[in-house]
Amino acid sequence: xxxxxxxxxxxxxxxxxxxxxxxxxxxxxxxxxxxxxxxxxxxxxxxxxxxxxxxxxxxxxxxxxxxxxxxxxxxxxxxxxxxxxxxxxxxxxxxxxxxxxxxxxxxxxxxxxxxxxxxxxxxxxxxxxxxxxxxxxxxxxxxxxxxxxxxxxxxxxxxxxxxxxxxxxxxxxxxxxxxxxxxxxxxxxxxxxxxxxxxxxxxxxxxxxxxxxxxxxxxxxxxxxxxxxxxxxxxxxxxxxxxxxxxxxxxxxxxxxxxxxxxxxxxxxxxxxxxxxxxxxxxxxxxxxxxxxxxxxxxxx
Amino acid sequence: xxxxxxxxxxxxxxxxxxxxxxxxxxxxxxxxxxxxxxxxxxxxxxxxxxxxxxxxxxxxxxxxxxxxxxxxxxxxxxxxxxxxxxxxxxxxxxxxxxxxxxxxxxxxxxxxxxxxxxxxxxxxxxxxxxxxxxxxxxxxxxxxxxxxxxxxxxxxxxxxxxxxxxxxxxxxxxxxxxxxxxxxxxxxxxxxxxxxxxxxxxxxxxxxxxxxxxxxxxxxxxxxxxxxxxxxxxxxxxxxxxxxxxxxxxxxxxxxxxxxxxxxxxxxxxxxxxxxxxxxxxxxxxxxxxxxxxxxxxxxxxxxxxxxxxxxx
Numbered sequence: 001x002x003x004x005x006x007x008x009x010x011x012x013x014x015x016x017x018x019x020x021x022x023x024x025x026x027x028x029x030x031x032x033x034x035x036x037x038x039x040x041x042x043x044x045x046x047x048x049x050x051x052x053x054x055x056x057x058x059x060x061x062x063x064x065x066x067x068x069x070x071x072x073x074x075x076x077x078x079x080x081x082x083x084x085x086x087x088x089x090x091x092x093x094x095x096x097x098x099x100x101x102x103x104x105x106x107x108x109x110x111x112x113x114x115x116x117x118x119x120x121x122x123x124x125x126x127x128x129x130x131x132x133x134x135x136x137x138x139x140x141x142x143x144x145x146x147x148x149x150x151x152x153x154x155x156x157x158x159x160x161x162x163x164x165x166x167x168x169x170x171x172x173x174x175x176x177x178x179x180x181x182x183x184x185x186x187x188x189x190x191x192x193x194x195x196x197x198x199x200x201x202x203x204x205x206x207x208x209x210x211x212x213x214x215x216x217x218x219x220x221x222x223x224x225x226x227x228x229x230x231x232x233x234x235x236x237x238x239x240x241x242x243x244x245x246x247x248x249x250x251x252x253x254x255x256x257x258x259x260x261x262x263x264x265x266x267x268x269x270x271x272x273x274x275x276x277x278x279x280x281x282x283x284x285x286x287x288x289x290x291x292x293x294x295x296x297x298x299x300x301x
Numbered sequence: 302x303x304x305x306x307x308x309x310x311x312x313x314x315x316x317x318x319x320x321x322x323x324x325x326x327x328x329x330x331x332x333x334x335x336x337x338x339x340x341x342x343x344x345x346x347x348x349x350x351x352x353x354x355x356x357x358x359x360x361x362x363x364x365x366x367x368x369x370x371x372x373x374x375x376x377x378x379x380x381x382x383x384x385x386x387x388x389x390x391x392x393x394x395x396x397x398x399x400x401x402x403x404x405x406x407x408x409x410x411x412x413x414x415x416x417x418x419x420x421x422x423x424x425x426x427x428x429x430x431x432x433x434x435x436x437x438x439x440x441x442x443x444x445x446x447x448x449x450x451x452x453x454x455x456x457x458x459x460x461x462x463x464x465x466x467x468x469x470x471x472x473x474x475x476x477x478x479x480x481x482x483x484x485x486x487x488x489x490x491x492x493x494x495x496x497x498x499x500x501x502x503x504x505x506x507x508x509x510x511x512x513x514x515x516x517x518x519x520x521x522x523x524x525x526x527x528x529x530x531x532x533x534x535x536x537x538x539x540x541x542x543x544x545x546x547x548x549x550x551x552x553x554x555x556x557x558x559x560x561x562x563x564x565x566x567x568x569x570x571x572x573x574x575x576x577x578x579x580x581x582x583x584x585x586x587x588x589x590x591x592x593x594x595x596x597x598x599x600x601x602x603x604x605x606x607x608x609x610x611x612x613x614x
Contacts, residue, residue, distance in 0.1 A: 008556045009577035013563040135567035
């Protein structure tokens with residue numbers, strides 16, 4: 001007999017007051033703990049960062065005890081779809097990167113989805129003195145028997161997986177480049193099939209979104225839309241993207257994601273190949289492509 | 302169940318600090334069949350006279366109180382911009398969202414023929430019986446706090462979108478009726494640092510049946526001679542210090558919903574809407590606490606809860 005969860009909406013949040021260049025910090029776990037009798041579901045994860053210029057530098061690693069949710073550190077901008085088109089408004093001095101999970105992540109009572117934050121300092125080799133906040137939007141489960149049902153295997157749960165390929169930082173307007181992900185970048189490392197929900201394609205133009213039309217970085221949209229081409233295939237050599245396709249067409253410029261909803265077998269992976277014909281771009285900014293894979297798998301507790 | 306779409310609309314003029322009632326005849330289901338309302342839209346137009354303020358977004362100063370037949374829809378006058386999630390942010394260039402000239406990220410535009418559009422998609426269709434009307438009362442705050450004048454008439458259009466039930470449709474004995482409630486932190490309170498706590502009657506279930514809350518929206522309004530409109534939650538312009546606390550915590554019947562004070566931008570996100578599935582038992586209410594810093598003068602925070610309950614026809 002299945003047991004239905006009796007839920008109450010919850011928000012759990014924690015923060016760090018700032019972070020030095022190349023530093024990694026954790027967030028107070030007691031603030032992120034699921035303190036409900038039957039555990040909790042996490043439906044959304046939000047990263048509030050102090051400015052829209054941290055497309056690449058601010059990265060997060062998520063895990064539950066020793067179970068990884070992300071493969072090492074993933075840029076906070078590369079978890080979910082973009083809601084704000086340009087992600088670089090200069091006067092709202094903070095940005096919220098939102099990740100809405102396709103399947104809720106279940107935490108047992110007392111468990112914590114821990115998060116570590118890293119200032120990778122790829123675009124900006126400086127300390128960030130403003131607050132960085134991580135928030136979980138979810139549901140607390142009030143009936144203990146739901147947790148028991150999960151432990152007994154009566155109820156299925158799901159765990160998300162986020163992994164990213166971060167390309168090489170290149171200077172626009174100098175010469176053309178190529179870049180390619182490795183077999184471990186966009187991989188399902190588990191022994192069960194994974195449902196890949198979407199890919200996020202970001203491009204950091206000196207830390208900014210290519211859609212940003214203020215300052216010199218507006219020129220970055222040339223590299224994003226017109227001069228960086230993608231091809232893609234999977235571990236079985238099946239063609240995913242056959243012809244060189246502009247980066248901004250694959251990962252649409254309005255929300256930066258490509259929804260695929262496909263199955264990736266155990267140990268399977270995707271390879272993305274980038275042909276960056278950026279020597280013609282009339283700009284001296286630096287660009288870094290980011291492609292992440294977001295999916296989930298079914299687990300038995 | 303139903304195939305015929307139908308749209309009812311009514312437009313009223315409303316003066317600064319005034320009230321207006323939409324023509325209920327135009328919002329009446331004149332069919333012999335029940336009508337199922339699925340969406341309610343509001344369109345506002347700024348006064349056509351020369352405006353005193355630089356930027357204007359009337360959806361943030363006009364409020365609506367709704368009643369469908371004998372059923373109460375809202376507990377008080379609800380500001381129009383709080384109906385539904387933020388539409389314009391996804392588009393980026395739609396008038397009514399972003400003031401690029403001033404670069405302040407305000408939900409208003411600088412030109413003086415502004416229109417704002419707000420869409421409320423009901424969590425369950427609302428049944429309007431044959432001959433029944435939607436009663437819509439509007440009120441408009443004075444344009445600028447403490448200002449007895451005000452610009453000319455603004456216009457607001459309410460539109461009901463739905464379907465007419467098929468002739469074979471059997472009217473159920475019980476129907477789902479939406480309900481909106483609101484917790485308003487007064488502008489006076491916002492002028493000083495401190496906490497504001499909601500009351501039992503703000504966000505609660507006044508009915509004898511359970512109320513299902515499906516979303517909560519947060520809005521931060523400014524109302525001055527500089528601008529009238531909703532602000533992004535974090536903005537260093539418009540006298541909002543980004544390091545200044547604008548945080549919220551929430552509980553229902555001793556169960557924590559937001560245990561620690563959390564910034565409103567994290568809770569409500571880019572759409573300024575928190576989708577949820579919260580059941581409030583009869584007479585149960587939500588305790589919300591809003592904490593603000595000392596630089597929130599001239600602002601007003603609004604928390605609005607949307608849901609539905611079952612009523613007997």
